[in-house]
Amino acid sequence: MPASRPRLDISADAEALAHRVAQWITDLACHQPGRFSVALSGGSTPKRLYQLLAGAHYRDAMPWDRVHWFFGDDRFVPWDDPNSNYGMANAAMFADAPIPPANIHGIAFKGSAADAARSAERELKAWYGADKLDPARPLFDVVLLGMGPDGHTASLFPGKPALDEQQAWVTEVPVPGLNPQVPRVTLTYPALASAGSVAFVAAGADKKPMMDRALAGDRELPSARVKSNGELIWFVDKAARGEG
Secondary structure, X not given: OOOOOOEEEEEOOHHHHHHHHHHHHHHHHHHOOOOEEEEEOOOHHHHHHHHHHHOHHHHOOOOHHHEEEEEOEEEOOOOOOOOOHHHHHHHHOHHHOOOOHHHEOOOOXXXXXXXXXXXXXXXXXXXXXXXXXXXXXXXXXXXXXXXXOOOOEOOEOOOOHHHHOOOOOEEEEOOOOOOOOOOEEEEOHHHHHOEEEEEEEEOOXXXXXXXXXXXXXXXXXXXXXXXXXXXXXXXXXXXXXXXO
């Protein structure tokens, strides 16, 4: 069953926060036998997290051969575009870590955004081994999420049809009104919820107003509507809580 309330985990600052989440993911992966799956997010705070995972301390501890990396969303641009979440993760982590190429599952820039969404969903269903999600069997072990200034998460934006999608696991998002003006591809709420742990990662005082609303359950914010079939955690720094 989805957790009734999210758990707050507060670090001193953004650097400590990145280390905290890196250690958390590494510990989970090490203690779980068999394959382990993570859905990645974009943004500056996750970028530092990915750099740490590929750095000497965590790189030597992570069971890379068993860990598979997916994406919660991406802009529909080539992977070498500076706005690509895949491109960011590749530069920050994939290129420096001993990850088998088959363990990296990017959202392909091919055809249209709708084509990319269908292709990503087919890949997820093949990975999962079923066409329907079972609440007792998570699709992901970890889903990492951020939160935008309008309360969006992944590419689930206020007022967009993707918020109401309950059947598809992945969907296209027409140009959401943010720069760059390109379509996006995103996991839907049911796919995000199919996780052992869903974790928001947020740093900085500018996050506090929207985070307060999200934690209060303001359903006008897409972030507030995220659930988890396992645990739901907000990893934040003191500034995001108004404590520093």
